[in-house]
Amino acid sequence: MKQVTILGLGIMGTSLGLALKQLKSPPRVIGNDIQYDAAQQASKLKSIDRIERDPTVAVSGSDLVVVATPVGATSELLQTIAAALPDGCVVTDIGSTKREIVKQAEACLPSTVGFIGGHPMTGPTSAGVDGPSASIYVGAVYCLTPTANTPPDAVKVVVSMVHEIGARPYFVDPSEHDGLVAGISHLPYLLSVALIKSIATEPGWREMSALAAGGFDTGTRLSASGAAMFADVLATNGDNVARHLDRLMEELRSLKLKLLNGDPGLRRDLEEAQQLRQQWDQQRRRDADQ
Amino acid sequence: MKQVTILGLGIMGTSLGLALKQLKSPPRVIGNDIQYDAAQQASKLKSIDRIERDPTVAVSGSDLVVVATPVGATSELLQTIAAALPDGCVVTDIGSTKREIVKQAEACLPSTVGFIGGHPMTGPTSAGVDGPSASIYVGAVYCLTPTANTPPDAVKVVVSMVHEIGARPYFVDPSEHDGLVAGISHLPYLLSVALIKSIATEPGWREMSALAAGGFDTGTRLSASGAAMFADVLATNGDNVARHLDRLMEELRSLKLKLLNGDPGLRRDLEEAQQLRQQWDQQRRRDADQ
Numbered sequence: 001m002k003q004v005t006i007l008g009l010g011i012m013g014t015s016l017g018l019a020l021k022q023l024k025s026p027p028r029v030i031g032n033d034i035q036y037d038a039a040q041q042a043s044k045l046k047s048i049d050r051i052e053r054d055p056t057v058a059v060s061g062s063d064l065v066v067v068a069t070p071v072g073a074t075s076e077l078l079q080t081i082a083a084a085l086p087d088g089c090v091v092t093d094i095g096s097t098k099r100e101i102v103k104q105a106e107a108c109l110p111s112t113v114g115f116i117g118g119h120p121m122t123g124p125t126s127a128g129v130d131g132p133s134a135s136i137y138v139g140a141v142y143c144l145t146p147t148a149n150t151p152p153d154a155v156k157v158v159v160s161m162v163h164e165i166g167a168r169p170y171f172v173d174p175s176e177h178d179g180l181v182a183g184i185s186h187l188p189y190l191l192s193v194a195l196i197k198s199i200a201t202e203p204g205w206r207e208m209s210a211l212a213a214g215g216f217d218t219g220t221r222l223s224a225s226g227a228a229m230f231a232d233v234l235a236t237n238g239d240n241v242a243r244h245l246d247r248l249m250e251e252l253r254s255l256k257l258k259l260l261n262g263d264p265g266l267r268r269d270l271e272e273a274q275q276l277r278q279q280w281d282q283q284r285r286r287d288a289d290q
Numbered sequence: 291m292k293q294v295t296i297l298g299l300g301i302m303g304t305s306l307g308l309a310l311k312q313l314k315s316p317p318r319v320i321g322n323d324i325q326y327d328a329a330q331q332a333s334k335l336k337s338i339d340r341i342e343r344d345p346t347v348a349v350s351g352s353d354l355v356v357v358a359t360p361v362g363a364t365s366e367l368l369q370t371i372a373a374a375l376p377d378g379c380v381v382t383d384i385g386s387t388k389r390e391i392v393k394q395a396e397a398c399l400p401s402t403v404g405f406i407g408g409h410p411m412t413g414p415t416s417a418g419v420d421g422p423s424a425s426i427y428v429g430a431v432y433c434l435t436p437t438a439n440t441p442p443d444a445v446k447v448v449v450s451m452v453h454e455i456g457a458r459p460y461f462v463d464p465s466e467h468d469g470l471v472a473g474i475s476h477l478p479y480l481l482s483v484a485l486i487k488s489i490a491t492e493p494g495w496r497e498m499s500a501l502a503a504g505g506f507d508t509g510t511r512l513s514a515s516g517a518a519m520f521a522d523v524l525a526t527n528g529d530n531v532a533r534h535l536d537r538l539m540e541e542l543r544s545l546k547l548k549l550l551n552g553d554p555g556l557r558r559d560l561e562e563a564q565q566l567r568q569q570w571d572q573q574r575r576r577d578a579d580q
Binding site: 193207217245260 | 416433477480481484486491502507510511516531538562
């Protein structure tokens with residue numbers, strides 16, 4: 001890769017530039033963001049070599065174009081750049097849902113370019129940083145969602161980029177991806193939203209807010225950011241999230257009955273949850289060590 | 291206070307000893323735990339001056355007795371020590387629910403001692419420590435639940451201890467206390483339990499577990515510990531938790547409908563949640579600065 005264009009310079013896009021510029025033979029990185037401030041910030045951090053205000057110009061001469069905008073802006077941006085993409089160029093995105101984006105990308109991009117959807121399972125919280133950092137991608141699982149229409153060369157180029165920034169490629173069908181992330185990412189976020197909305201609008205909130213500490217902090221933390229981003233994401237994944245929500249509400253109904261009946265089985269439920277969580281924690285550590 | 295007895299030397303009890311021994315004129319601290327290892331550990335950390343294996347002997351000669359056992363063990367321990375308590379001694383506990391404990395304490399303790407229930411709203415997570423530390427209490431809200439039967443002198447002694455260890459007394463009726471903590475502490479814990487139980491038993495968990503990252507980590511974190519302790523706590527607060535759970539499930543049903551209908555009102559819900567959480571965060575910082 002001689003030249004990479006990053007469209008969208010939020011934390012993930014800027015971090016990608018930082019990771020690419022740290023390589024032994026770094027590509028030239030062209031950056032673009034609808035907010036010029038964001039592009040300037042990325043330039044100042046040396047995440048990108050050059051700002052280009054027009055996305056159709058930004059993609060000119062690039063081997064790889066990474067769309068790192070919010071999910072709601074991706075399709076329109078792909079349509080905007082479609083005619084300007086150089087022949088043989090590879091396009092990918094990092095959106096949190098893949099079904100719709102992959103469908104729209106395959107519909108609107110010319111056959112002279114290859115597209116493969118992507119979704120790095122990381123962010124500032126996961127990586128323990130509070131701003132752009134090359135380390136966000138290190139050790140992270142990076143979903144790639146090729147279809148029957150994806151040219152093998154496009155897969156190769158993006159897999160190579162994923163390896164170079166220290167992440168681990170994970171191949172998954174776009175629809176399956178959306179079902180999986182609905183459970184492990186969108187559902188926890190929505191629970192956090194429901195918790196703060198439910199408790200902070202109660203008559204007793206004034207007193208509760210004074211007493212709330214670590215547990216409430218952890219339980220509502222996910223609701224603290226990304227409302228606009230998640231609104232876009234959920235708009236493309238409502239069916240999957242609703243399905244997981246049904247199962248969860250079934251579980252809550254069962255717990256509620258046990259609470260009201262003083263059922264000793266409640267203790268087993270809590271212990272089972274503790275074990276399941278510990279097993280996942282152990283698995284994560286093993287995976288990270290590999 | 292010349293001598294304090296701490297019954298139960300888990301993280302909270304051991305931390306209390308550490309906080310007391312840091313005072314300018316520290317009291318003598320006698321420690322007891324049903325697990326001798328825990329008492330030895332507290333002694334090694336200099337949280338207590340002396341281990342006493344028999345709780346009825348441990349309270350001998352003390353001005354203040356703090357019961358810091360799990361909620362499920364508190365009532366029996368109060369009955370055990372009742373006859374051995376010195377005249378004029380003040381007794382308090384730090385259990386997460388107060389209705390039942392206060393009722394049982396008032397029923398079983400002799401009129402020659404004063405009892406007041408307590409509940410410090412803190413712990414290792416809130417304080418950002420991973421073991422016993424005097425700092426756990428610093429800046430924390432410390433609920434005190436006197437009743438019409440509480441002698442004013444008992445209130446005075448415990449309020450003075452709370453101030454000395456750097457915490458902030460918050461007076462609240464025992465029943466009201468349990469309603470409030472059901473919402474801000476027991477409900478978030480139960481949600482975390484429901485989330486891991488629901489997702490980690492799905493057919494797709496094998497794939498999901500490989501992709502799960504920061505959001506799932508945060509959403510399930512509370513389930514990782516304290517199953518036995520929370521089983522006791524929930525057994526004394528089922529009605530209150532069920533009430534909050536009803537409201538929460540109403541909120542989840544509303545969110546689910548909006549997800550399935552592509553309702554643009556969903557974005558407003560997410561934004562409202564974000565604002566509510568930010569407001570609480572700001573309030574916490576203001577309170578901590580006071």
